[in-house]
Amino acid sequence: MSAATVPQGTGGRQAYQGSSDWQNALANALEAAERFGFEVIPLSVRKLPAIRSPHHEDAPGTPKCHGECGQLGHGIHDASNAPDRIRAMFDAARHAAGYGIACGRPPHHLVGLDLDRKNGVDGVWELRKLAAKHGISVPRTVVIRTPSGGFHAWWTGPAEVKVPNRAGHVAPGVDVRGAGGYLVGPGSRGTSGVYALASDPDEVTVQPIPAQLLCLLTAGKARPARPAFPDGAAQRVGGGRSLVGLVRCVLDAPEGQRNNRLFWAACKAFEHAAAGRLQADAAAAALTQAAAVVGLPDNEAAATIESARGEVLGAAT
Known part of the structure; x- marks a missing residue:
């Protein structure tokens, strides 16, 4: 060094x-x-x-x-x-x-x-x-x-x-x-x-x-088991496979990429919402739940999702 x-x-x-x-x-x-x-x-x-x-x-x-x-x-x-x-x-x-x-x-x-x-x-x-x-x-x-x-x-x-x-x-x-x-x-x-x-x-x-x-x-550190994402939670929001895929994108995010993945997924979700394919608030709730599963702090996840909402929906209004 x-x-x-x-x-x-x-x-x-x-x-x-x-x-x-x-x-x-x-x-x-x-x-x-x-x-x-x-x-x-x-x-x-x-x-x-x-x-x-x-x-x-x-x-x-x-x-x-x-x-x-x-x-x-x-x-x-x-x-x-x-x-x-x-x-x-x-x-x-x-x-x-x-x-x-x-x-x-x-x-x-x-x-x-x-x-x-x-x-x-x-x-x-x-x-x-x-x-x-x-x-x-x-x-x-x-x-x-x-x-x-x-x-x-x-x-x-x-x-x-x-x-x-x-x-x-x-x-x-x-x-x-x-x-x-x-x-x-x-x-x-x-x-x-x-x-x-x-x-x-x-x-x-x-x-x-x-x-x-x-x-x-x-040094290695044992990671606590992640709580399971409720079965069918994304499907119940509506939006079909698109939202399920976005939720999975967040759930599969490696450490160090969780916030970036969440922002990308939220932007895509709000684009679908703008096109009438799903409900924005419900999609945000599903992504918030996914963010909690991967260990993102609630306030950080909320700020990221709101930033994505403003980026997509704010610009369209």
């Missing part, structure tokens, strides 16, 4: 005067890629990949494409540090308000800790307790302040270790961003504000992750 210096201007200290969020995001993404080799993608204001999948109309169960088709819209699989590729992605996503930095990729193999401070849980304090309990010395590293009051701590990891994406695995309020995940780059705008560099501007180096902490992030 090696340390990685982060540019002070990578969105963390200043905006480009007279520029749009899109222009700022593109400029910061290019700086992160060109100067430090980070692989990036454009993000929407909801912190989701900004390019719509070319396979969004594929039926659930269709073999996944990770970019083999040659088109854009495959989320983190599109991430690149090639300037021409980055510009092409942002040209295809003129509504982008931020950029994501791929974790687990060379040369830095980034690992991120998302330290939430909400709902009575303080991820920063929980990480300190965890470090004290295991005698882990945590060096200063790059820290990004999130608009909600939390923080993202960045680390470099070893090439030979694949760090999984996990929520609350090591401690309450501490989520892990590893291989297949991404960190929201400083300067990105979310629905609640801008992500900003919180580290000392003179100490903006991503440090190697402590070995003991890495062990905790990658």
Whole structure:
């Protein structure tokens, strides 16, 4: 593992005067890629990949494409540090308000800790307790302040270790961003504000992750059995196989993709509702129940579904 210096201007200290969020995001993404080799993608204001999948109309169960088709819209699989590729992605996503930095990729193999401070849980304090309990010395590293009051701590990891994406695995309020995940780059705008560099501007180096902490992030953990989704629940809502398939899409979501899957499924459900093929509220209830089964917090699931409702039905009214 090696340390990685982060540019002070990578969105963390200043905006480009007279520029749009899109222009700022593109400029910061290019700086992160060109100067430090980070692989990036454009993000929407909801912190989701900004390019719509070319396979969004594929039926659930269709073999996944990770970019083999040659088109854009495959989320983190599109991430690149090639300037021409980055510009092409942002040209295809003129509504982008931020950029994501791929974790687990060379040369830095980034690992991120998302330290939430909400709902009575303080991820920063929980990480300190965890470090004290295991005698882990945590060096200063790059820290990004999130608009909600939390923080993202960045680390470099070893090439030979694949760090999984996990929520609350090591401690309450501490989520892990590893291989297949991404960190929201400083300067990105979310629905609640801008992500900003919180580290000392003179100490903006991503440090190697402590070995003991890495062990905790990658250790196995027995997962509680999921409660069963009630038989026939989706069918009773109406919408036939379409809604059943959307519910199944959420139920089959791997950890780290649950919220993205829920948003996609909700958008499709509301599109069906707009066409009169099912009832919007009933479909939302079925998807909410599916989200609970896979372990998404109620407030997070509700926010995601309402965001999808506004995206589809709000725009049509």
